[in-house]
Amino acid sequence: xxxxxxxxxxxxAPLVARLTAMADDELVLGHRNAEWTGHxxxxxxxxxxxxxAQDEIGHAITxxxxxxxxxxxxxxxxxxxxxxxxxxxxxxxxxxxxxxAFTMLRQYxxxxxxxxxxxxxxxxxxxxxxxxxxxxxxxxxxxxRHSSLWLERLAHGTTESKExxxxxxxxxxxxxxxxxxxxxxxxxLHAAGIWPDPSELRDAVVARTRSALEGVGLTVGPxxxxxxxxxxxGTHPAHLDEVLANLQSVARAxxxxxxx
Amino acid sequence: MVTxxxxxxxxxxxxxxxxxxxxxxxxxxxxxxxxxVDPEIPxxxxxxxxxARSVVRDDAGVTVTLTPTFSACPAIAVIEEEAAAAxxxxxxxxRVVTTLHPPWSSDDMTSAAREKLRRFGIAPSEPHGGLIQIxxxxxxxxxxxxxxxTYVRNAFGSTLCREIRSCRSCGETFERFKPx
Numbered sequence: 001x002x003x004x005x006x007x008x009x010x011x012x013a014p015l016v017a018r019l020t021a022m023a024d025d026e027l028v029l030g031h032r033n034a035e036w037t038g039h040x041x042x043x044x045x046x047x048x049x050x051x052x053a054q055d056e057i058g059h060a061i062t063x064x065x066x067x068x069x070x071x072x073x074x075x076x077x078x079x080x081x082x083x084x085x086x087x088x089x090x091x092x093x094x095x096x097x098x099x100x101a102f103t104m105l106r107q108y109x110x111x112x113x114x115x116x117x118x119x120x121x122x123x124x125x126x127x128x129x130x131x132x133x134x135x136x137x138x139x140x141x142x143x144x145r146h147s148s149l150w151l152e153r154l155a156h157g158t159t160e161s162k163e164x165x166x167x168x169x170x171x172x173x174x175x176x177x178x179x180x181x182x183x184x185x186x187x188x189l190h191a192a193g194i195w196p197d198p199s200e201l202r203d204a205v206v207a208r209t210r211s212a213l214e215g216v217g218l219t220v221g222p223x224x225x226x227x228x229x230x231x232x233x234g235t236h237p238a239h240l241d242e243v244l245a246n247l248q249s250v251a252r253a254x255x256x257x258x259x260x
Numbered sequence: 261m262v263t264x265x266x267x268x269x270x271x272x273x274x275x276x277x278x279x280x281x282x283x284x285x286x287x288x289x290x291x292x293x294x295x296x297v298d299p300e301i302p303x304x305x306x307x308x309x310x311x312a313r314s315v316v317r318d319d320a321g322v323t324v325t326l327t328p329t330f331s332a333c334p335a336i337a338v339i340e341e342e343a344a345a346a347x348x349x350x351x352x353x354x355r356v357v358t359t360l361h362p363p364w365s366s367d368d369m370t371s372a373a374r375e376k377l378r379r380f381g382i383a384p385s386e387p388h389g390g391l392i393q394i395x396x397x398x399x400x401x402x403x404x405x406x407x408x409x410t411y412v413r414n415a416f417g418s419t420l421c422r423e424i425r426s427c428r429s430c431g432e433t434f435e436r437f438k439p440x
Contacts (some may be wrong), residue, residue, distance in 0.1 A: 044413065044414040044416075044424075047414060047416050047417065047418075047424075048414060048415065048416040050416075051416035051417075051420060052416075054332050054334075054420060055330070055332050055420060057332065058330070058331050058332015058333070059331065059332065061332070062331055062360070131359075131360055131361035132331075132360050132361075134360075134361070134362075134363055135331050135360040135361070135363040136331055138363055138392070138440055139330055139331060139332075139420075139440070141392065141393070142415065142416075142438070145396075145415065146415055146416070
C-alpha cells in the first residue's frame with residue numbers, strides 16, 4: 001500500500017490530474033444541482049437536490065484533500081481561483097440543469113459511474129484513496145436509489161415525462177464516453193493498482209446503465225461520442241464559465257480575505 | 261497511550277489501552293469530550309455518537325481522533341473546534357485529527373444514544389451489522405406512538421443523515437436517522 005509519502009514521483013502527476021478531474025466533476029455537478037434549491041417541482045425534491053448537492057461538494061472536498069496531500073495545493077485556491085481551461089470536469093456535469101428529466105437522468109448516469117468507480121477504488125493500492133472510496137461509496141448508494149427511482153417515474157409516468165426523458169437521453173448519453181475516457185498516465189496508474197483499468201470500468205458502467213435504461217423501456221443506441229466532443233478533459237463548451245462566474249465571484253471580490 | 265471509550269460502542273473493539281471501566285486519568289479526557297454535542301442533534305454527545313474515536317496522550321500533548329457521520333457533514337468543523345477547546349480546558353496541548361477510515365456507521369451509536377434519539381423524536385437506525393440495503397427497507401417504528409406501520413415521505417431530510425417518514429397510525433411526520 002502506498003500513501004502520499006511513498007507514492008513514486010512518476011505517478012504523482014497522473015494521480016493529481018485524476019483526483020482533480022474527479023473533484024471537479026463533483027464540484028460542478030453539485031453546483032448545478034444546487035441551482036434547483038427553491039425551484040424544484042416538489043418540496044421533497046427541493047430538499048433531496050440540496051442534499052445531493054451538499055454530498056457532491058463534500059466529496060469534492062475529499063478528493064481535493066487527497067490531491068493536497070500529494071502536491072500541497074490549497075483546495076480553496078483550486079476552486080475559486082482557477083479559470084475554466086484549468087478545470088478537468090467532464091462536459092456532462094457542466095451542462096445547464098435543463099428540465100427535471102435531464103437533471104435526474106444526468107444524476108443517474110453520474111451515480112452509476114461513481115458507484116462502479118468507487119467499488120474499484122476501494123481496492124486501490126493507494127491507501128488514502130481506498131479509504132475515502134469506501135466512505136464516499138456508502139453515501140453514493142443513497143443517490144443511486146433516488147435517481148434510479150426517478151428514471152422509472154419519468155419513463156412510466158406520462159407521455160410528456162417519457163418524451164422529456166428521451167430528449168434528455170439524446171443529450172446526455174453521447175457525453176458518457178468522455179466521462180469514462182482514460183486520462184494521461186492511465187496505464188501507469190492501473191499497472192500500479194492505484195486506479196482501475198479505464199476500458200474495464202467503461203464496459204461495466206455502460207452495461208449497468210444500458211441495462212437500467214432498457215429496463216424502463218428506453219431504446220439505447222450505441223455509445224458514440226457527441227460531435228465536437230474530445231476525450232480530452234479540459235476543453236469546455238461555454239457553460240462552465242457561467243458556473244464559475246456564479247461560484248467564484250464572492251471569493252474573487254476579496255482575494256485577500258482569510259475568513260468569510 | 262490509547263484509551264478505549266469507557267462504556268464504549270457495542271461491537272467495536274477497544275484499540276489497545278486500558279480495560280473498560282478501569283478508572284484512569286484519561287477518563288477526564290473522555291468526560292471532557294462528552295461535553296461536546298453534535299450541533300445537529302444536541303441531545304447526543306460525540307462519544308455516544310461514535311464520532312470521537314480515540315484519545316491519545318504523549319509528551320507532545322493530546323491527539324483526539326474524530327470521524328464524521330457523513331463525509332460532507334458541515335457540523336464536523338464545529339465539533340473539531342469544540343473538542344479541541346474541551347481538552348484544552350484541562351490544560352493540555354491538543355491536536356484534532358479527522359479520519360474517514362474506518363467509515364462511521366450508525367451501528368457505532370450506543371444503545372443509550374438510540375434511546376435518547378427516540379425520545380428526541382427521531383427514529384434511530386437499529387443495528388444492521390453492515391446490511392444497509394436491507395436496513396433501509398426494514399420496518400421503522402414511529403418514535404411517538406411506537407407503531408411499526410410507517411413509510412418514507414422523503415429519502416432526504418433536514419440533514420444528510422436523516423430521512424423523513426410518516427406514521428399511518430398516529431399520523432405524525434418524523435425523521436429517521438439513516439442506516440449507514
